[in-house]
Amino acid sequence: MTLDIQSVRGAFPALTSGFLFGDNAGGSQCVAAVVDRIADYLLNTNVQLGADYSVSVVSTNRVASGAEAARELFNAESVDEIAYGSSSTMLVENLARAIEADIQPGEEIVITGEHEY
Template identity: 45%
Template structure:
């Protein structure tokens, strides 16, 4: 890595000037001063009705559109594909309320996910009388000199036996907030596309991945990718 000055980086986060250590990741990260300023400026100067024809309305809309364009660029998506919301929990719940499947259709839900990407699908299955299949990867353990770590890897090979011609949705995490390993989402999505239900929706929780690595939803080949901006700085 080239020269970077940690004090300069820290100085961009006003909260770090406090006599406080913040250990809450991924409960939410501290906010950049430039972001705080941008929000303050928007609310102070251009917080008017979106789509209005007067000057301040146009300026407000421009800033709003710029936010969507930045969001789309960040994940390599198109602007109409972006939805902002209060939290990943809320957004995944919203997605689940837009879907309608037939009784007896199947959904596959990873059992190593956060509740945010489990509860909406369990409820959807109950509401629409779907078959809920749990995707539970085998536990593995590895040892080094100082500790033993337990892990579980989602993979095309442990997903494929669950896929049938009635699969309508597959949901899983990119990185579990408990286990921390990265799951091969592009290969998992490719396995769904090559399987008996190529149009099944692939829904991914990227909350624990997004703060650490760039996201390219095109390369991943998924239908829904959700994460929490307030945890990414």
């Protein structure tokens, strides 16, 4: 399979601006189709999840299908292994705060260096 780089670049509207985007923890460029799906969700089905009225059922299913897609992408055993958050930094912070009371003196947490210092 040959990657059509022009097609890939075309999916990211910001790349037509002439600016170079060095993506980092502050954000990254988004594919237009993703923005379209988010806008459609927010404009048409952004209601209480889990209720039994029709638009809530649609909304709940849309959110669930996103979790299922992420589960498949990351080869997770369950959607319960999928967490959403505003950024990886915030997710790690939330995890650290959640487990800090259980860390005992002498125990270690091993991290990798992929995140900025």
